[in-house]
Amino acid sequence: MLIGAIGGYFYWQSVKKTPQYSLALLVDAARRDDKNQVAQIIDTEQVVNNFVPQISEKAVELYGRNLPPSIINRVALLVAPLMPAIKEKAKEELPQLIREKTEKLDRAPYWAIALFAERGLDIKIEGDTATIKSKIPENPAEFTMKRDGNLWKITAIKDEKLAQKVAEKVGQQILALAKKGNILDAGKQLGIENTGEILKGLNDIFK
Helix, strand or coil, rough: HHHHHHHHHHHHHHHCHHHHHHHHHHHHHHHCCCHHHHHHCCHHHHHHHHHHHHHHHHHHHCCCCCCCCCHHHHHHCCCCCHHHHHHHHHHHHHHHHHHHHHHHHHHCCHHHHHHHHHCEEEEEEECEEEEEEEECCCCCCEEEEECCCCCEEEEEEEEHHHHHHHHHHHHHHHHHHHHHCCHHHHHHHCCCHEEEEEEEEHHHHHH
16 A cells, blocks of 8 residues: 555656646646746747747738739738737737637646546657647647746647637738728737838739
8 A cells, every 4th residue: 555655656746747747737727817827838939939930821821812922922021010910919819729728628637637638639758849739630739848847838839720810810900900090000009110111012012
């Protein structure tokens, strides 16, 4: 009995150093709306920086259909000032994404999630980097985690639905603001000061 207890203790200590334990803490923090704990497990800036290319790809799909690659590349350079607005929108959507991805685990205690995570997740560890993919087709998710002391931090999230959602929201926000006033006012409300220059460049491309 004593040997079993000692073995269980040391096994649990080893579990606490795994990516799945950090994910379990994240699930628990998300359902308690513990922003400080969430911040310890998600590197928000890194996640958003890694996520922006996915948003850009979706924006091209939504708004750049039938355009040649050369035009798309030139447009991408011109609209670079939109990136801060896109990043802020992604940051706004990140907490909701975490809640959506973890809602099915709301009733499970965090220790159970840590112990049995591999039943629903494919976890691959290479050095200080871990790649986690969901095994559940209806709830796809892919995370990259980096070791950070005794915990693991999420540094990248791959999610096509969220990328499209953010691309649509930013595009819709620009259009809605532009309809209310002029495009220059719309740009200023989004924190973009040189909207006029962007439009001039776009007009030059599509002449």
